[in-house]
Structure formats: C-alpha cells, structure tokens
Amino acid sequence: MKGLLVLIAACLLASCAALPQVLPPAGSAEKNIRCPSPFLAEKTRLIHTIEVRTSDETKTVMIGVTLMDPFSRTITCALMSAEGMTLFEAVRGPEGMVVSRAFPPFDAADFAVHMMDDIELIFLAPQGLPAKKGVLAGGDQICRWHKTQGGWMEVSAGRDGRMKVHRYSEGGDLKRAVTLAADAANPYSTILLQASDLVNYALVMTLIQSESVGDKPGLKESLP
C-alpha cells in the first residue's frame, strides 16, 4: 500500500513536470492574491475577424460571432466566410451540444468540440477554486486550476497589463496559449490563440463589435 502511494505521488510529480514553476509571492500571503480575470461577467455577443495561420502563414480569414452566457455557460457561435456565407453554427450548454450547420471542412469529427473548448477557454472563467496562486519567475501573477475533466488551466497577468490563458494536458504539455490585448477596458479587442495539437495553428482574432445582451441591447463598441 505504501509502495502504491509512493508510485501515485511520483506519477503526480512527473505529470506536473512541464508546468511552469509557480513561486510564492513576495511579501504577501498566497490567499491575498487576486486571480487575473479577463473573463466575461455578463451575457455578451462578440464579432471578430479570425485569421487562421499555420506555419507562420495566413491561410484564410473568417468572421466569427460568439454569444456567451457566463451564468449558464452556454456558448452559441457561428463562423462565416468574408462573403457572409454561414459555414458553421452550433450551440453548447448544460443540455449538450447541437450543431445546426457545418460545411466542409468544419464538419470534421471533433471540430465542434475543440472549437467550443477554445471559446470556453478564452471567454469563460474557470470553475472552482485555483489549485495554486503565486508568481512566475518573471514576476507575472498567476493562478492555476486543475480541470475536472483533466488537464490544467492557468491565467496570468504581465506587468504590461496583458493577460494570458494557458491550457495544459494532464501531463503538462502546453495545448493552448491565449494572449489577450493589453487593454484593461477590453482585453478581447485582439486575441491570439496558439494551438499545439496534431496540427499546430494560430488564430488571430480582431474585434469588430461587442454588445452586452441584457434587457436593452445596444452596441457597446463598433470598430471601423
């Protein structure tokens, strides 16, 4: 039994080997650290241009519409060509996922799940309490969560005000790195998502419109 415990402990240690080291904050207790939070606090609709890059080369640009309800954690999204043709449309919430439209290549197996996971990572706050709070070697404040479905998620804030969201596998491999704009008023004005998967790719998202979806809908921002 003792041997098994040692083995489990060794496995857990090994599994976190690639995660960046979180250092205790200087001069203040860990519990006093406020986790950086760029995440949406109200139901919001965002329209972005999405530039798709592989091997440092832009392949195409699309328009993405996302409607997010952080309370029910429901995501509705649509991808359109620059010409306005709807290529993909889906909703994911507590009831599950419904894909109402998916033309090739967006009809590929697991595309919808991966896309919803990416949207959730970017816009919705992680659930539960952080497993660790502290600072990175460079001084950036960081909070780390262990996700219930496995893997790790980190949110950090640099001294320039730029927030980053990272997702790691259970074994500590970096899967997604999200860098948000250094704009405290609207960190979602530009978003860079770098994905390390079977195919590495990057998405550069530039905000066209954002709108709070309440009782009185109205455009909050409209960029030229």
Added chain:
Amino acid sequence: MKKTGLILLLLLLVLPAAVRADDFEQLRKDSAHIATISADFVQKKSMKILSIPLISEGKFFYAAPASIRWEYQKPLRSVIISGPGATRRYIASGGKMIEDKTGGAQAMKIVFDEVAGWMSGKFNSNSAFTATLKEGPVTQITLKPSGKNMAGMIEKIEITISRKDRSVQSVRLVENANAETRIDFQHVVINQGIHPSVFQDVQ
C-alpha cells in the same frame, strides 16, 4: 369534349413555361448592351445569433463576358477576382493583401460564374436552379435549387433587376428561415470603361 378538355389542360401546362422562356430570352436580349458595370454595394447579413444585421460594404466591377472584381472594404477587407480562367481570393493580413490558400476560391468560382451570368441577363441557364420571373415595378427573378446538391445551403435567391437599364439592383440569398444575406447595389454605372488592371491587380 373530353379531348378538348385534355388539349386545354395541356395548353395551360405548356403555356406558362413558354411564356417564362420568352421572358428570360427577352431579358437576355435587353441585357446584351451591358458591357461593364461598376457599383458600390452594401451587404446585410441577418441571422438568429445577431441582434442587428452585420453590415459589410464594398465595390463591384464587371466586364463582359465573365470578369468580376468583388471587393469588401469593411469590416474585413477581401478581394475576389474572377475571370474565364480562374478565381482568386485575397484577404487583408498584417497590412497587405495575401492570397487565400484554402481552396475556397475555387468554390467561389462557381458562385461568381453564376453572378457573371446574371449581369448579362442569363438567369435560367444553370440547371442547378429553377428560375421564375415576376414583372412589377422591378423585375424579380427567383432561383430555387433544383437538386439536392445545395440542400441545407441555399433555400432560394431573389434578384431584382432594373426595368430601365436591366442592371441588377439587389440580391437576397436566403439560407433558411433564420439566416439571409441581402446585397443592395448603389451608384451603378453602366458601360463606362474599366481599366483591365481592376481584374488583375489586388492593390
């Protein structure tokens, strides 16, 4: 009596088709004078997820028989250049225009060959669509997919044509009950010279 009734029925069935064919033939003759078109356009995309339509603006150029430049200026700058040979799609990235490498341009060629046909009055030449024509203050053409190829993609396309000069005034592309795209052409100029570079260079 029975025979006369049958003939009448046959005439009723055949006559509308004959009229339709004549109307489309007339439309084609009326549009024959169009050698070039340049216009601004406003595109309104409506769908359930949007509270108000997403508006795009751009410029359109056409030269007979099949050269098109379809350029969006905002919110996302992109240019499609389509001609008898090939269709290329360019998108703004990092301050310059780069060619779309996804193969989407070839899919667009099918669309823009069709659009080039509309500009020269050819609305019923594509067997993928069933075309109907209605005359009123403007001429309205409705195209409905005739096969299953476009099932779930396009429900219908409505095109309005000016009765004066036979230029296309608007296109309404209905995807389904919840999504449609309407394109209105403005400042339409017909038969004014367009420099060939418009259909070659992206700039």
